[in-house]
Amino acid sequence: MTSIDAPDLFAQLRREPDVEAPELVAVDATDRLLLDEAADSLAAGPDAVAVVDDSHGALTLGAVVLHGAVSPRVTTDLLLGELALAANAERTGQAGTYRLLPLGPELVRGATTVLAKAPKGLDALRQLAEVVAADADPDVTLFVGGRVKHMTRAMNDVLAESFTEVRASLGRQKSRVLVARGPRADGASSFPxxxxxxxxxxxxxxxxxxxxxxxxxxxxxxxxxxxxxxxxxxxxxxxxxxxxxxxxxxxxxxxxxxxxxxxxxxxxxxxxxxxxxxxxxxxxxxxxxxxxxxxxxxxxxxxxxxxxxxxxxxxxxxxxxxxxxxxxxxxxxxxxxxxxxxxxxxxxxxxxxxxxxxxxxxxxxxxxxxxxxxxxx
Missing domain, CATH: 3.40.50.150 (Vaccinia Virus protein VP39)
Structure with a gap:
């Protein structure tokens, strides 16, 4: 594992080519909390990690550099986020340390840790939960992080449709992580x-x-x-x-x-x-x-x-x-x-x-x- 620490890594990350604005950042409190909450899970299975909707690379590169994740599988819905991840990987000397895949069975097959930024809509969360529950390792833990003001009880209910255990972490810097375990293997995703x-x-x-x-x-x-x-x-x-x-x-x-x-x-x-x-x-x-x-x-x-x-x-x-x-x-x-x-x-x-x-x-x-x-x- 590299000796670089979080401040050194995160200070190098940029949003480009995504929109730059004073209130928009490349690394936020949710990224940091997700990585901290998932630290034990990442250490237990460093070669069985998937990352979903990493905004600009903090989750993927943090998992690799700070927690020793090996070739995590990554999907990013927005192309600008994907390009920002690539640019940040190059900037930090981590190009080639992850694999890009679409949201689907191959992304999560055998994964024991899945890190995800909370999507804006419940249907996006539902599709993510269905994919993870259907195809990840039976012992998978899904970590979904977001800003507290954008998280609702309905998110817990959606995750509970696909997992037997759902809990919320303590809040930190106005962020929180939902942790889901015990996938209900009810079949493939219902989408589209x-x-x-x-x-x-x-x-x-x-x-x-x-x-x-x-x-x-x-x-x-x-x-x-x-x-x-x-x-x-x-x-x-x-x-x-x-x-x-x-x-x-x-x-x-x-x-x-x-x-x-x-x-x-x-x-x-x-x-x-x-x-x-x-x-x-x-x-x-x-x-x-x-x-x-x-x-x-x-x-x-x-x-x-x-x-x-x-x-x-x-x-x-x-x-x-x-x-x-x-x-x-x-x-x-x-x-x-x-x-x-x-x-x-x-x-x-x-x-x-x-x-x-x-x-x-x-x-x-x-x-x-x-x-x-x-x-x-």
Missing amino acids: HCREHTELGLTVCAHGAAFAGPKVDRGTQALLAVLAGAVPDAATALDLGCGTGVLATALAAARPGLRVLAVDQSAAAVASAQATAAANGLTDRVTVVRDDAGSSIPEGTVDLVVCNPPFHAGVAVDETVAHRLFEGAARVLRPGGEMWCVFNSHLPHRQALTRIVGPTRQVTRNPTFTVTASTRR
Whole structure:
């Protein structure tokens, strides 16, 4: 085991290429508490460790450097978190010390310790618990850490669906860890969940961490209501930050001659969009890729971009996270192409769209949501 200590390791970690802001950090109190709570479990099985949704590498690198974990298996839903982990591993001399895998049986098979940052939604926690209970070692211990203000009793109840024993650690620096043992081996994960929306003529499928689940959120509904008027002669369209792929699937269903691309940095969103396209018989018409803000799309090749951008970075509200998507749209749009965007009406996105993409007009507006169309200069 290396002689480096936690302060030395954590001081080297950065968020880049993720969003940087004064209130956002690469290592938080939850990371530290998780590693401390799991110390005995890590020592007992250093070669049987899995890490889920390590924000920027503190859990993975902490397990390796501070607790001697050997080649932990890691999954990170957000691509920027995965890239930050890689950059931090390189920075600290730990490149190649972990393995990236998707959330599924191979990630947790034989694992006796699973470290996870608490997801925002209960369905994401449910899917994690189902995967661990179904495929990890029978003696596995699942440690789920989060900020106390974001944790609820319902999280304990969700974990209890898949484990016989669930307890909470003492709180420290406004963080707490839920510890689950005794997996109930009731079978494979129940995800994705799918729901038919007869009013839209679509079936929507969602993995646990996908925004809105199999529902269609109100912002997407507002954009769907005017989508027929979005660049009617477009040959190529991009659903940027596609989530469950509702906009991409709706475009493909309504316009048989349109080539539709869908991208998102969330692995859960990509899997969900693929499942939604399949449920609607459109896998040959909708191409789904995991990338950062359209980085996989060649410059100036798209006629229409549709987008329902996020306004959170993790659990922190940050309206500027949408700007990364606006910049991506500006790069991939052809001159004269348009970005159709929906956002909460109180947000100053119209000014940002005008500055980043081009002249922006209001398509529709109500007290809650605004839809705009921006023309690439």
